Amino acid sequence: MENKEEYIYAGVSTFMGSKMITQEEIKNYDIVFLGVPCDYGASYRLGAKYAPRQLREYSFWDRINGQELYDLDHNKYIKTNNLRIADYGDVYVYPTNPNKNQDEITNTVYNITKESFPLICGGDHSITYGSFRGFYRAIKERFPDYEVGIIHFDAHLDVEKEYLNMPNVWHGNVFRKLIEDGFLKGENLFSIGPRGVVDKQWFNYEKEQKINLFTSNQVKQQGIENVIDKIKEVNKNKKIIFYISFDIDAIDISYIFGTGTPQCNGLSPYECDNALRMLNELKIGGFDIVELNPKLDPSNTAFVIACELIYHFLALGYGGINGKNSNII
Secondary structure, eight states: OOOOOOOTTOSOOOGGGOEEOOGGGGGGOSEEEEEEOOOTTOSSSOOGGGHHHHHHHHGGGOOOSOOEEEETTTTEEEEOOOOOEEEEEEOOOOTTOHHHHHHHHHHHHHHHHTTSEEEEEESSTTHHHHHHHHHHHHHHHHOTTOEEEEEEEOSSOOOOOOOTTSOSSOTTTHHHHHHHTTSOOGGGEEEEOOOSOOOHHHHHHHHHTTOEEEOHHHHHHHOHHHHHHHHHHHHTTSOEEEEEEEEGGGBOTTTOOSBSSOOSSOBOHHHHHHHHHHGGGSOEEEEEEEOBOGGGOTTOHHHHHHHHHHHHIIIIIOOTTTTOOOEEO
């Protein structure tokens, strides 16, 4: 079949219109997109399981092909990355067996991370437990001398305890579980954007574990650029590879209402965009975006913003393990 440019919504829905691949083909690509369509770990307003399909639809607008652009926000010419991107489809979901589902997520992300960069769309935030567990194992095999950390954008701390009849890993305790199970050191967790009034035991846990907390209010007062500079300064002499976990409710409810637990006084899309671009000076090995909920977002504003953030991160800011960052003209 002749390879020619198609109408933007023609063909099968894949991430950025990329090729759907099998496990054997992962090694041929720089970025591999994975959907995790489950929300059994959400405590409120379900629907995040529909997000991977919706994100694929909205990602059709953007392509990463090495073209030269002009960045109006930062007043400079940019040569975008020329990344080989593929879509691995969705994790097989066991809707009545959360533990087995986490194992499936772990194994799938492990297989991707061994040979490429996993770009993951949930799902609620509980999926980060399985995905980071697989990421951690693959990174420690590939780079045994490196530590593994998380840069976490969120309105919430996500260090609660087990809750009522929720699975033992749910979206409110995912980072506590990663720390308790030995996959993450508190000092290697950097949380950006939490806000509001919380139970004091959650805050005390953050202090006990030496988690690096940058509240939304701190971002407003200090500027997102200074916050990211502090993160880079703390890690400048460390051999560490990061995984970014981006909960869309980090962004203020005035921009994002298509999520299960939105909050006011949050970050702006501009602040998040700048943060993701600046992180290219660190070694980033994986990325997830979670808690998008199309059932609560009839205008799909959250997906427009999410796709822009991902596009700018990949095309303009992605440093990656192998240093595939863009060249400033």
